[in-house]
Amino acid sequence: MKALDELVDLLTRLPGIGRKSALRVAWHLLKADESYAAALAERIVALKSSVHFCSLCGSYTEEDPCPVCSSPARDHSLICVVEQPQDVVTIEASREYRGLYHVLGGLISPLDGVGPEELHLAELESRLADGEVREVVVATNPTVEGDTTALYLKRALEATGVSVTRLATGIPVGGDLEYADRLTLARSFRGRVRL
Amino acid sequence: MKALDELVDLLTRLPGIGRKSALRVAWHLLKADESYAAALAERIVALKSSVHFCSLCGSYTEEDPCPVCSSPARDHSLICVVEQPQDVVTIEASREYRGLYHVLGGLISPLDGVGPEELHLAELESRLADGEVREVVVATNPTVEGDTTALYLKRALEATGVSVTRLATGIPVGGDLEYADRLTLARSFRGRVRL
Numbered sequence: 001m002k003a004l005d006e007l008v009d010l011l012t013r014l015p016g017i018g019r020k021s022a023l024r025v026a027w028h029l030l031k032a033d034e035s036y037a038a039a040l041a042e043r044i045v046a047l048k049s050s051v052h053f054c055s056l057c058g059s060y061t062e063e064d065p066c067p068v069c070s071s072p073a074r075d076h077s078l079i080c081v082v083e084q085p086q087d088v089v090t091i092e093a094s095r096e097y098r099g100l101y102h103v104l105g106g107l108i109s110p111l112d113g114v115g116p117e118e119l120h121l122a123e124l125e126s127r128l129a130d131g132e133v134r135e136v137v138v139a140t141n142p143t144v145e146g147d148t149t150a151l152y153l154k155r156a157l158e159a160t161g162v163s164v165t166r167l168a169t170g171i172p173v174g175g176d177l178e179y180a181d182r183l184t185l186a187r188s189f190r191g192r193v194r195l
Numbered sequence: 196m197k198a199l200d201e202l203v204d205l206l207t208r209l210p211g212i213g214r215k216s217a218l219r220v221a222w223h224l225l226k227a228d229e230s231y232a233a234a235l236a237e238r239i240v241a242l243k244s245s246v247h248f249c250s251l252c253g254s255y256t257e258e259d260p261c262p263v264c265s266s267p268a269r270d271h272s273l274i275c276v277v278e279q280p281q282d283v284v285t286i287e288a289s290r291e292y293r294g295l296y297h298v299l300g301g302l303i304s305p306l307d308g309v310g311p312e313e314l315h316l317a318e319l320e321s322r323l324a325d326g327e328v329r330e331v332v333v334a335t336n337p338t339v340e341g342d343t344t345a346l347y348l349k350r351a352l353e354a355t356g357v358s359v360t361r362l363a364t365g366i367p368v369g370g371d372l373e374y375a376d377r378l379t380l381a382r383s384f385r386g387r388v389r390l
Contacts (some may be wrong), residue, residue: 003245015219017383024210027281041236042203048232050198062196086222
């Protein structure tokens with residue numbers, strides 16, 4: 001069936017969806033309400049047309065500037081630097097952070113040929129120019145590229161006088177020492193805190 | 196973001212897609228080509244409008260009767276009885292079976308209140324009326340409902356004189372005795388074949 005094969009081919013291009021999952025989704029759509037399939041199709045198209053980048057922080061938003069950047073209730077002296085726009089959504093979901101964001105659009109990775117000039121660093125520096133920001137929290141992943149980028153940011157922002165911090169690395173809450181890898185364990189020792 | 200939340204809500208209704216997978220799919224769609232999202236949306240709608248049930252066997256098809264029912268190359272003396280239309284696609288993918296199909300549209304399940312009259316049995320019996328069919332292979336799953344339905348079919352078709360057979364149950368190819376459950380092991384003993 002051409003209609004089925006074409007849909008399955010497109011579905012398998014989505015992350016985490018193999019051929020079997022794509023088929024299951026297709027069977028489900030065949031059995032589901034016509035209105036559901038229509039709504040899903042409409043929302044897929046609507047997503048791209050209604051979600052854009054915030055011109056200030058670079059995160060995904062439907063209005064520009066984004067609700068975070070334009071909120072007087074947020075702490076405008078604090079900027080959290082993240083790799084990708086979706087990281088903002090992840091951090092917002094934790095309801096812990098009350099400052100602003102800045103999306104780099106990538107991480108420094110010499111192996112992949114990504115240098116600092118590929119990232120939105122100039123935009124970050126210009127946001128620090130008026131002196132309102134006192135702290136930049138680097139929230140890149142604790143990987144080689146994330147660490148490199150964090151270190152680069154620390155050096156690049158040294159002259160501005162803002163304090164540059166980094167998210168704590170260590171054993172996840174609910175985790176088990178036995179299953180923590182050596183690097184994580186080592187880092188959690190180095191980052192130990194007074195009780 | 197409303198557009199994102201609405202899409203994620205719809206995606207989580209699909210089988211095997213939880214909230215995290217739905218978000219990953221949404222991020223992927225945001226980054227992907229506009230033409231991909233448009234094609235995916237179009238195919239989702241096209242699926243339901245172009246795929247229907249075959250009026251003879253009840254499987255999914257784009258033409259009626261389906262290519263299997265109308266093919267002179269298939270063995271018209273053999274009918275494989277399956278639970279759902281997608282089972283036909285699964286069996287066709289194995290390229291082992293060359294006969295026709297009949298979709299029951301369910302299985303007998305007293306607990307769920309599904310009796311034989313809810314299934315497409317009358318249609319099966321009328322297909323057997325002209326005497327061309329010599330064998331009915333019951334390919335329902337080896338579950339309580341699948342077994343019950345197979346037994347019911349054997350009795351219901353006794354008068355017609357066609358031979359009723361059932362797919363073999365046993366240890367899957369590449370499987371391991373150690374991981375086979377007791378019922379499967381017992382069945383594979385009962386169904387042992389001479390080498």
